[in-house]
Amino acid sequence: MEQKKAGGRTLAGDAYEAIRQAIRTGAVKPGDRLRFADLQALCGMSVTPVREALARLTAEGFTVLDDHRGYSVASLSLAELRDITATRQLCEGEALRLSVLRGDADWEGRVIAAHHLMARIPQAREDIPSAMREDWEARHSVFHAALISACGSPSLLEICGKLFSRADRYRRLSVSLVGATRDVTGEHRRLMELALARDAEGAAAALRDHYGRTAAALEGFFTT
Template sequence: MHNIDEIKKESTLVEQAFSRLRHGVLTGEFPAGAKLKIDELQKTYGFSSSPLREALSRLAQEGLIRADERRGFRVAPISLEDLADITHMRLMIEVPALRESVVRGDDAWEAAVVACYHRLERIEARLSDGPVALDDEWAGLHRAFHLSLLAACPSERQRVWSASLFDQAERYRRYSARFREAKRRKSNEHRKIMDIALRRDVETVCALLEEHILSTQRNVQAAFKRIQGA
């Protein structure tokens, strides 16, 4: 029987492995469709097989990787059909979650949203021109801002699923950023979403978030066309 210290250590190793592998998938270090072999991951990251398998199972549950019939793991493929499905689900789950959050959010919720936006705005001011989606710190703050908007939604499942779908879309945001012609920032969009959410204009902020989500899909579609035409 494992003692408490051993259990805590194992849990910490799983979290570390999960974080490293998740980052590798989101950033494209592991390309779409790539086989994730336990022995190679052990050599690369120094983890034993147990925390790696647990981390891979969690990533599979989040839809970032797939478990194949031979009990192996591969990075989930990238396709316009998959992005369309992710976008569809985000519109179904994330937009209603925002509606509930804006209606129910209290002063603490407002303060958290403002704080998350402030950190996002500050890092954008420091970054040089270029695709901000490829900066890891910006990506983390971008995620925190979007999830802060949903934090007052009473449904834990909606919040968890929204976060998972956001992460699945993150691969596509980074993918399109590598090939995007116009290196535009989204700070104005985020500012508008925040301001209107704090004004409790539910219909307008939901429409803005819907357009924000659809813009990711359009950017990736444009990137696919440029790649295919290259």
Template sequence: MTNRTGASSLAQRAYARLRADILEGRLRPGQRLRPAGLAAAQGVSVSVVREVLNRLAGERLVRATPQQGFTVVQATAADLVDLFDVLALVETAALREAVERGTLEWESGVVAAHHRLARTPVPDPDGPGDGADEWARAHDAFHAATMAACGSPRLLETITGLVQCAALYRRWTHPHGEEGRDVAAEHRAIFEAAVGRDADLACRLHQEHVRRTVDGALAALEHENAAATGGTGPEPGTRAPAPEGP
């Protein structure tokens, strides 16, 4: 039992460290991940690293390719736009249902989640990653609370998977993706529309919130591509157009 518990603890620590390295940019998009080297660096077995990499592949943070091994997923504008278009589509569907059918208990959950988010300091882009993690958890919990009463567990499961994918872009594109935005005001407006039972307004505000995130992330990717190519801008064909407004 002790050995099994110890192995599980090692795997969990290796998972947390590799995940943080990806989200915080120490392992870059497209970078090859060699299990032997990672195992030596983290002081665990190759089998533990492979288990962790397969888990991260399930979260779409790592790509597993037969005969080629593991790489950090590649950030592209086309994938970003597609991901957030689908996310906005399913989230607004869940939000509309929740606002229209939510109980007082749901409303209380939304109030509590917004209060937590509003009281969580916005992370300093130059600071440690812990603050960003805490804010991201509060952010995701708030949006999840607004949709919790939609009545469809499958829809909520779909949203959870897409949010995990979106977290990668949010972390990679910060701080460029937040410049010029009052994100707290955006969340407050969504909150007020939701508890005010105005489904049309809540959905419109949520769509606008997502689109601002897309616009900022696209700008950040362009910045990254320009830096990688010596200031010449993104490679041809890598930047998809931003989605049209609602």
């Protein structure tokens, strides 16, 4: 039985968030072996919640389990990037199309508010321009979630949420690429404008292009 904390949280859930954040931020690198003693120290917990967290992270594709080496951080690959991108374009493109057709005034308000908060801060850190700001990434996630929130399908939203999370490490890597030139701010503004103008097909196409640009920026990283 999972040990519960105040507010309904569990130790395993907290361990999951701590380990996932270490993977997302690059504190542990793709391919790094994950030793239980190190993870227990990171999380400040016993081995049981850490083991439960690793099982969940493995199911979601963040870590892998080898019978001989134990757990390690999942590697990044061009094949996975292409697969995640194509699936996101398919699922999130349709979720956005449906949201534009079905969304009401409350949905419009969520989109506008989320975009406003995201646009108020820069994407990159001032001290490390090649690194993404955590507060921007949080607002970025809320914006994309708001765009598709009126699609009417909880199952589709769940799939899109998992795909967004899986794409996180690739998204962060794309920000760090030297010479990468994109008007990400303009792309997000365009998505909002098309959605609010009720251009369902145009918004879906713009979202697919938005994700395709990230993948294209990374193609060279994996092939050079």
